[in-house]
Amino acid sequence: MLIVRYSDDAERKRFESVLERWRSRVKISKPSGAVVVVSADTADMVGFLDDLYSRVPREHVEVYRLTEPEFLMEPLVLRGKVETSMDPSGVWGAVNLTMARFKGVLISETQYVRRYRVSTRKGSCDIEFSVHRVDGRTVLEFAVEGFGEAVPFVYDRVSHELSYLKEVR
Structure with a gap:
């Protein structure tokens, strides 16, 4: 997952241009709905998901575990x-x-x-x-x-x- 923050429309367009250039070489998708990053220990995460699933059908929710990449891009x-x-x-x-x-x-x-x-x-x-x-x-x-x-x-x-x-x- 990439989180790209842009400050204006020109930056957004440059980002979308990069996506278009790479779309044929790497799998890129923009999920619909809300995308949030939740940082919690296991017990709190289970409680959070239990509360969420009681209000939103489970099949409408995807949960992933994120880790830092193993590489570091140096300028x-x-x-x-x-x-x-x-x-x-x-x-x-x-x-x-x-x-x-x-x-x-x-x-x-x-x-x-x-x-x-x-x-x-x-x-x-x-x-x-x-x-x-x-x-x-x-x-x-x-x-x-x-x-x-x-x-x-x-x-x-x-x-x-x-x-x-x-x-x-």
Whole structure:
């Protein structure tokens, strides 16, 4: 069972798009009626079901035991680094321009680190930028984090966009 919480209609549509793409490869069904998660010990669960069955026919109720999956999905993280002779404010200007092109949304910011969320046709991911000085040069480090095709797609585009600063490593 998957529980997917979406905050708006666009997210719901993206979720339904994923369901449609995978429907031919995996068994997907949306149960009708109410779907609830009940956490209880055995005695309370038996009492709960006894009460429920006294009000709703037993054949209209399906009960399943849920367990956590045996796998853990870790996000893919791709990192890049640019060294340049530009001053930090100029590098932040390049980051701002790049994120404007991506329609990136700033989700957090400190003096030296900015984190953006970027959505593309391949999916969405987060990009974290940090700027610091080393031996008189400015170093821009960035990390693209997420799942699926979006991560390498966004990483390649960000690397290309920032390549005019200097070589991206």
